[in-house]
Amino acid sequence: MKIALYDYWRSSASFRVRIALYLAGLEFKTIPVDLLNKDNLNEEYLALNPQGLVPTLLIDDQVLTQSLAIIEYLDETGRLNILPENPVERLRVKTLSFAIAMEIHPVCNLSVATYAVEASDKKITMNHWMEKFVSKGLLAVEKLLAHPQTGTFCHGDQITMADICLVPQVYNANRWNIPLDDYPRIRSIVENLTVIEAFSKASPEEAQKLKGN
Secondary structure, X not given: OOEEEEEOOOOHHHHHHHHHHXXXXXXXXXXXXXXXXXXXXXXXXXHHOOOOOOOEEEEOOEEEXXXXXHHHHHHHOOOOOOOOOOHHHHHHHHHHHHHHHHHHHHHOOHHHHHHHHHHOOOOOOHHHHHHHHHHHHHHHHHHHOOOOOEOOOOOEOOOOXXXXXXXXXXXXXXXXXXXXXXXXXHHHHHHHHHOOHHHHHOOHHHHHHOOOX
């Protein structure tokens, strides 16, 4: 089986998929897509991924896009075990995952934030935009984690899709110097996760070293 990941090292969505691949123990080749150079908008890449987004994962001849869909595919094909069998527990994990990946991430996507700054004639700064929406989103996640099923990780003591979403989002918060003092549950969970090899190995710093491996 040949696996290739079209990846931008600092992309939160790419970070999620790297974590999932390492958790699954799958070897993969990295093909860098430099978003700053707009590599994602060239004709060749758009033929592969019409949205012009990262990541794109190739498994043999199959093209997979959208990070959560990829992660769920890896789970459903038996390569991961990050979604509970119980429907209620599965719903909770997806709720946490979506609260991060579908609520915080899209509005803080660099292209969206850049447009907001430029459209405001720079009355809005990038840092102000990021702090406003990341802080608001993380506060909601912190409240969702005030739940008896929260444990070492987001849902009990087993890694789930929610954890795979949380670590990249907190990395992004740190990148923009957003204080995390008001999110003790989030900080504790992330501390527990970042010592796990799959998470540390998938970090943007490690991914940058492996560009084009």
